[in-house]
Amino acid sequence: xxxxxxxxxxxxxxxxxxxxxxxxxxxxxxxxxxxxxxxxxxxxxxxxxxxxxxxxxxxxxxxxxxxxxxxxxxxxxxxxxxxxxxxxxxxxxxxxxxxxxxxxxxxxxxxxxxxxxxxxxxxxxxxxxxxxxxxxxxxxxxxxxxxxxxxxxxxxxxxxxxxxxxxxxxxxxxxxxxxxxxxxxxxxxxxxxxxxxxxxxxxxxxxxxxxxxxxxxxxxxxxxxxxxxxxxxxxxxxxxxxxxxxxxxxxxxxxxxxxxxxxxxxxxxxxxxxxxxxxxxxxxxxxxxxxxxxxxxxxxxxxxxxxxxxxxxxxxxxxxxxxxxxxxxxxxxxxxxxxxxxxx
Amino acid sequence: xxxxxxxxxxxxxxxxxxxxxxxxxxxxxxxxxxxxxxxxxxxxxxxxxxxxxxxxxxxxxxxxxxxxxxxxxxxxxxxxxxxxxxxxxxxxxxxxxxxxxxxxxxxxxxxxxxxxxxxxxxxxxxxxxxxxxxxxxxxxxxxxxxxxxxxxxxxxxxxxxxxxxxxxxxxxxxxxxxxxxxxxxxxxxxxxxxxxxxxxxxxxxxxxxxxxxxxxxxxxxxxxxxxxxxxxxxxxxxxxxxxxxxxxxxxxxxxxxxxxxxxxxxxxxxxxxxxxxxxxxxxxxxxxxxxxxxxxxxxxxxxxxxxxxxxxxxxxxxxxxxxxxxxxxxxxxxxxxxxxxxxx
Numbered sequence: 001x002x003x004x005x006x007x008x009x010x011x012x013x014x015x016x017x018x019x020x021x022x023x024x025x026x027x028x029x030x031x032x033x034x035x036x037x038x039x040x041x042x043x044x045x046x047x048x049x050x051x052x053x054x055x056x057x058x059x060x061x062x063x064x065x066x067x068x069x070x071x072x073x074x075x076x077x078x079x080x081x082x083x084x085x086x087x088x089x090x091x092x093x094x095x096x097x098x099x100x101x102x103x104x105x106x107x108x109x110x111x112x113x114x115x116x117x118x119x120x121x122x123x124x125x126x127x128x129x130x131x132x133x134x135x136x137x138x139x140x141x142x143x144x145x146x147x148x149x150x151x152x153x154x155x156x157x158x159x160x161x162x163x164x165x166x167x168x169x170x171x172x173x174x175x176x177x178x179x180x181x182x183x184x185x186x187x188x189x190x191x192x193x194x195x196x197x198x199x200x201x202x203x204x205x206x207x208x209x210x211x212x213x214x215x216x217x218x219x220x221x222x223x224x225x226x227x228x229x230x231x232x233x234x235x236x237x238x239x240x241x242x243x244x245x246x247x248x249x250x251x252x253x254x255x256x257x258x259x260x261x262x263x264x265x266x267x268x269x270x271x272x273x274x275x276x277x278x279x280x281x282x283x284x285x286x287x288x289x290x291x292x293x294x295x296x297x298x299x300x301x302x303x304x305x306x307x308x309x310x311x312x313x314x315x316x317x318x319x320x321x322x323x324x325x326x327x328x329x330x331x332x333x334x335x336x337x338x339x340x341x342x343x344x
Numbered sequence: 345x346x347x348x349x350x351x352x353x354x355x356x357x358x359x360x361x362x363x364x365x366x367x368x369x370x371x372x373x374x375x376x377x378x379x380x381x382x383x384x385x386x387x388x389x390x391x392x393x394x395x396x397x398x399x400x401x402x403x404x405x406x407x408x409x410x411x412x413x414x415x416x417x418x419x420x421x422x423x424x425x426x427x428x429x430x431x432x433x434x435x436x437x438x439x440x441x442x443x444x445x446x447x448x449x450x451x452x453x454x455x456x457x458x459x460x461x462x463x464x465x466x467x468x469x470x471x472x473x474x475x476x477x478x479x480x481x482x483x484x485x486x487x488x489x490x491x492x493x494x495x496x497x498x499x500x501x502x503x504x505x506x507x508x509x510x511x512x513x514x515x516x517x518x519x520x521x522x523x524x525x526x527x528x529x530x531x532x533x534x535x536x537x538x539x540x541x542x543x544x545x546x547x548x549x550x551x552x553x554x555x556x557x558x559x560x561x562x563x564x565x566x567x568x569x570x571x572x573x574x575x576x577x578x579x580x581x582x583x584x585x586x587x588x589x590x591x592x593x594x595x596x597x598x599x600x601x602x603x604x605x606x607x608x609x610x611x612x613x614x615x616x617x618x619x620x621x622x623x624x625x626x627x628x629x630x631x632x633x634x635x636x637x638x639x640x641x642x643x644x645x646x647x648x649x650x651x652x653x654x655x656x657x658x659x660x661x662x663x664x665x666x667x668x669x670x671x672x673x674x675x676x677x678x679x680x681x682x683x684x685x686x687x688x
Contacts, residue, residue, distance in 0.1 A: 050665045057663035071416055187531055279658040286657060286664035287646060290671045294638045302631060313630060314623040319401035320630035321394045327634045335679040 019052035027056065027154065032127060035154045039129055042146045045296075050289065053146055056153035061278065063095070063152035064265055067161045067177030069202065074183045075209040078248040079257075080162045086258055087158045088125055095151035098130040099144055099163040099173055127156060141172040142288040145281070148176070174202045176281050178274065179264045181205045181257070184223075186215030200230060203241055204264050207257060211245035220245060237267040301331055363396035371400065371498065376471060379498045383473055386490045389640075394633065397490055400497035405622065407439070407496035408609055411505045411521030413546065418527045419553040422592040423601075424506045430602055431502045432469055439495035442474040443488055443507040443517055471500060485516040486632040489625070492520070518546045520625050522618065523608045525549045525601070528567075530559030544574060547585055548608050551601060555589035564589060581611040645675055 019041075026034035038056075041049040068080050080096060087094045129151075131144050148159045163173045174180050182203035187210075206227075208220045223243045226232065232241035242260055246253030268274040302309070305327070312318040318326075363385075370378035385393040410427070412420050421442070428438045473495075475488050492503045507517045518524050526547035531554075550571075552564045567587045570576070576585035586604055590597030612618040646653070649671070656662040662670075 050668075054663045054665035057665065058660070275658070279654060282657040282664050283650075283654050286653065286667040286671075287643075289664055289668035290642055290646070290675075291635075291639055293668060293672050294642055294675070295635055298634055298638055299631075302634070306627075309630065310623060310627050313626040314619070316402065319398045320626050320633055321398035321401070323630040324394075324633035324637060327630075328637050331634075331638070332679045335676045 017048040017051060019048045019055060023052065024055055030155060032124070035127060035150060036129075038150050039147045042143050042150065043131065045292075053149060056150065059153035059155075060149045061152065063148075063156055063159045064179070065148055065152075065159045065161060065177045066261060067163065067174045067180035067202070068183060069161075069163045069171075069174045069180060069199070070183035070207075070209075071185075072164055073187070074185045075248045076162050076183050079181075079183060079207065079209060079246060079254075080160050082248055082251050082254045083160055083258070083261075084126060084158075086254060088123060092157040093125045093155060094127070095148070095154075095156040095159040096126070096128045097144060097147055097151070097159065097161050098128070099140065099161070127151060127154075139292070141176070142285070142292060144173050145176050145285055145288075171198055171202060176284075178268060178277070179204045179261055181207050181261070183207045183209050184219060185210045186213050186219050200226065200232065203232075204234070204239070205241060205257070205260055206243040207253075208243065208245045209248050211253065212247050212250075216245060237264075237271040237273045239264060239267050298327070298331060301334065302327065361392040361395060363392045363399060368396065368399055374499060376468070379471060379494060380473075382494050383491045386487050386494065387475065389636075397493060400494065403497035403499075404493045405496065407492075407500055407503045408523070409492055409496075409503045409505060409521045410605060411507065411518045411524035411546070412527060413505075413507045413515075413518045413524060414527035414543070414551075414553075415529075416508055417531070418529045419592045420506050420527050423525075423527060423551065423553060423590060423598075424504050426592055426595050426598045427504055427602070427605075428470060428502075430598060432467060436501040437469045437499060438471070439492070439498075439500040439503040440470070440472045441488060441491055441495070441503065441505050442472070443484065443505065471495060471498075483636070485520070486629070486636060488517050489520050489629055489632075515542055515546060520628075522612060522621070523548045523605055525551050525605070527551045527553050528563060529554045530557050530563050544570065544576065544585075547576075548578070548583070549585060549601070549604055550587040551597075552587065552589045553592050555597065556591050556594075560589060581608075581615040581617045583608060583611050642671070642675060645671065645678065 023034055023037060027038055038052060040046070041052060066083070068076050068083070070076050077098070080098075084094045084096055129147060131140065131147060144161070144163075148161065151159050161173060161177055180202050182199045182205070184199075184206065185208070206223050208216050208223070210216065211220075220243050227241055227243070233239065234241070244253060244257055244260060246257060248254070265274075268277070309323055309327075313320065313323060367378055367381060371382055382396060384390070385396060412424050412427070414420055424440060424442075428440055431438045473491060475484065475491060488505070488507075492505065495503050505517060505521055524546050526543045526549070528543075528550065529552070550567050552560050552567070554560065555564075564587050571585055571587070577583065578585070588597060588601055588604060590601060592598070609618075612621070653667055653671075657664065657667060
């Protein structure tokens with residue numbers, strides 16, 4: 001085991017190959033380049049990436065993770081930028097992970113004129129990263145959590161996760177934040193739609209952004225009524241889900257949002273729920289990592305027989321279920337024979 | 345092996361327990377109740393569901409699958425309803441699968457006043473089903489494909505898949521349709537956003553819905569320019585991605601949409617690409633089924649040790665990576681010992 005994990009109890013299996021020499025050291029010395037490289041390793045599943053995550057694991061847990069989620073066009077990026085700016089003014093080091101492919105954070109030049117990122121780009125205390133959807137099942141939620149872990153271990157004190165609040169993987173990501181703000185705009189439809197999209201399940205705060213537009217007050221009232229009817233209350237931490245209004249483009253309402261984010265985190269910590277919920281996230285993460293390992297092992301077997309599988313499925317001589325059952329049996333035989341499909 | 349699959353080549357492993365007695369027979373006799381029950385089995389992963397899918401597999405492949413995708417609020421459900429109605433008027437049997445949790449198809453009474461589904465509800469040639477997001481990784485795309493297979497095998501001739509065109513799982517679902525219409529509205533942001541969300545990769549047609557609203561022409565032109573610049577052309581089947589305009593609530597433009605859907609399917613069939621692409625989907629399906637089986641096997645081991653795992657992760661004595669590596673080793677030992685974690 002490398003560096004950081006040395007003090008931990010002895011255990012049998014290693015989480016994989018070692019991380020590249022020098023990277024851990026550079027990471028430990030706070031080089032942004034090392035953080036960028038580490039996140040790329042996670043995204044690309046470069047051999048050794050799990051050992052890297054394992055090695056820095058003991059440093060994870062100091063950052064506060066804040067989810068900013070909502071439909072496309074709700075102004076999440078602008079709000080995220082304002083939050084990042086405010087935290088920077090407090091002297092805190094900030095990480096931003098944008099999972100929305102339509103986010104200006106993800107887009108670089110194309111939408112660069114909308115959100116002026118240049119003012120932030122030169123700030124050494126701010127690290128911005130966008131995550132792309134990859135092919136692997138559940139890969140996005142798992143690797144986004146890992147990118148957040150890396151930022152946390154690196155010493156960033158606030159990690160802002162900007163995600164589109166529509167879609168299975170995307171809701172899963174939001175669930176890993178300590179506090180999630182769901183951002184809606186008058187145009188994004190009514191409160192009932194938000195509820196049905198599952199947004200009320202993940203919202204610790206609602207933010208009605210672009211609150212200077214028609215319909216903003218109506219949406220806020222709808223959300224408030226919905227909260228009362230459906231129970232917008234987190235009993236465990238004695239928290240009433242508030243509905244705030246912002247005009248992110250003018251930085252209006254951001255101060256109150258910051259206060260409420262602090263208040264929510266305070267409740268989490270004082271009630272003891274913070275640790276329990278973070279443990280839930282770690283348990284889910286361990287399970288996802290196990291499944292990713294099995295997926296990798298299965299895929300390497302799959303690749304070997306891809307042409308034959310394709311031929312049989314094309315001719316209709318076998319169903320996908322027959323093929324899957326055969327492959328599972330082969331996978332089991334391989335394991336029983338002491339082989340390791342993933343590393344062969 | 346039951347019924348339908350009997351003529352197939354001999355093979356070793358079976359895809360699981362047998363489907364409930366009587367269900368296959370009722371399904372074969374065209375009882376809607378049997379179709380509904382079969383889809384529920386798939387959603388719930390009831391023992392025997394894979395055997396059921398295997399048994400009906402030879403009847404799959406006659407339906408045309410049409411994806412209707414786009415951001416929330418684009419009017420996908422209304423358009424889907426109009427397409428369903430038109431196909432019914434042609435005497436075709438139609439299935440609708442709504443994966444969007446905010447869809448009126450999923451919502452029943454709550455939004456029932458918006459889209460009057462009652463006129464369709466009493467039609468025996470129309471089968472409507474909504475699919476919910478489940479916990480399992482990639483589960484939504486896989487089970488949605490399976491629900492479409494069941495409708496296809498049941499004899500429905502058009503299967504309309506309504507999905508939110510945002511999110512990883514959701515784009516995956518859209519990719520399984522023969523033809524995908526991406527529905528946008530002037531309010532849903534510009535064409536560049538659509539492109540960045542990956543929608544241009546899955547669009548065989550663009551539909552600018554609510555075309556009577558301001559900005560519709562501008563959006564159409566933007567999409568057309570984007571198509572020219574980015575190559576909105578499917579060379580393999582000699583297909584130029586068209587940009588149509590509709591006012592779904594008035595059934596305007598639906599006739600042209602139907603023609604273009606037919607034209608696209610015609611190209612697919614004549615070029616030979618249809619079979620190749622459907623085989624790609626079957627290969628992906630087989631791989632997903634294998635991963636689902638491994639996930640199930642891993643989960644049953646996981647459950648046995650959940651408390652111990654949680655305790656060790658909570659105390660920080662182990663990282664999620666160490667836990668995953670240990671569990672993988674245990675999984676391998678179990679298999680090597682001839683055990684079967686999934687069935688123990």
